[in-house]
Amino acid sequence: MESRELAYFLAVAEEQNFSRAADRLGIAQPPLSRAIQRLERRLGVRLLDRTSRQVSLTRAGEVLLKEGRKALTTLATAERLARHAGQATSRLTVVMKPGGGAGLLESLLPRFAAHPDAVDVEVLICGLGEEKALLRDGTADVALLRLPQDDLSGLATEELLTERELVVMARTHRLAGRTSVRMADLAGEVFPRWTAESPGSGSVIKDTGQVAELIALGRMVAVLPESVACHLGRDLVAVPVDGRQTTLLAAWPEERRDHALAVFIRTAAEVAAMRSTRVTR
Template identity: 45%
Template sequence: MESRALRYFVAVAEELNFTRAARRLGIAAPALSRAVAGLETDLGVRLFARTTRSVRLTEVGALLLADARAALVALDAATLRARRAAGVTDGRLVLAVKADVEAGLLEDVLAAYATEPAAVPVEVVFTGWREQPRLLRAGEADVAIVVEPFDTDGLDVEPLLREPQLLALPAGHPLAGSPRLRLADVEAGHRPAVPGAHVYVRHGEQRPPFGDMVQMLRQIELGRMVALLPASVAARNARPQLTWRPVEDAPEAAFAVAWPQHSHSLAVAAFVRIATAVAADRPADACTLRATGATDSGQVRVVP
């Protein structure tokens, strides 16, 4: 079975009209009809029930449609990965980052990368939580700044820097005024939303929905959850309704740059080199931030 036949089949299945499908594919309707009939002959099944007035999928055709879509997505992803691994792109480098979760490195790395001889224009794609590895494996991104741990299957990784994590609390939370906090204090009234997560909800409650940092912080302000977040996130998100507190035994946030294994792109290699150099040049106190909590004005004071 050829991929072209599958693409023709999917177009007809989605349009349920040979004329519209042919127009979408840029071919003649009779040629499309013959191609679909040939696919049915090769498979030995009827995919469409056709009359002079209508086209509809058979039960077998509906089953094939789901698999055909998945197969074409996988094929397209494999093509993208192969081209990116060989450095054959459309003249740009796609960088995947979680908005506001890049240790404050993004602007400096982009500025330094732009001076590199091998640099190409960078498209920054802001992602949801833990989406960067999937985009790299699918060939939809060339390189990513990530927070460990994450799924490294099929990826190469270079560490960048580490920084403390702070507990984000609603301003009136009972823990907001504690002089010293440990994870046991947090877990006395909360549980991880999922095993290993740094988002905590009250016992017996479920994690509220959120899709980005703004939504996440709003849920914390409303008292729906608390969360351990990198200190650089706290420094950039001082809000009157939030209190940021250090937790003595909280794990550090470890940032890294990741890219697909076997990538031969000079642009990716230059980006990785620049990102590690910028992180290494970061002053030591910038990598060891700690917050003293919210002031009366609601601002977070961050000191070395």
């Protein structure tokens, strides 16, 4: 199967319309239809059910859509990484969501810059849940993530530090005067949804400013890492949740072997260890 044929099929499958898919690809509709027919003959299965009004996926088509997306993403990543490997590393791109660095970068960046093998570092602030995709497509070199993660396949990781989780609430909340709470105490509360797929009844959150505003209005509470919770807003209360901790880790593509990246990860671990030592004293 050629990558071009796969790209043609994905366009038709996603648009569910040959005309729109042809416009998206910048080709005429007849050659697109012929290409899909050749692909079906080569595979020996029908991928699409066609009527005069619509195009729908067969079971085989659904499988090819899912796996085809992965294949094209992998191909694009391989191309980007090959180009990267053929060039001298002069820059590292670090990606994290807003407030996702646990305050480490303030010490990490100057310490890394002082290393003889340092390179320039670009910090990319992304949307919630975008870090791994940016690593896998080669846009970023290293990401700062929180455990647990649903899928770290293809990524190497280094645990940096573990911190408490606190529940953040409005000052008028019924639990605001507590010194600690249990998750059972929060039964019935509305929590933010970090992605559209997350369970719950709260709003889907795009950034920490949004969640701070909703908490201050008494519309929800949020359980957050201590480094985030304590800097979310002056009008909010943050109370430790018994037994809840979260771990920050650095993640990078496991096939990467360049020296500058290794130095950055080692420096991050050193800075995190120094911070952990200060906290536990």
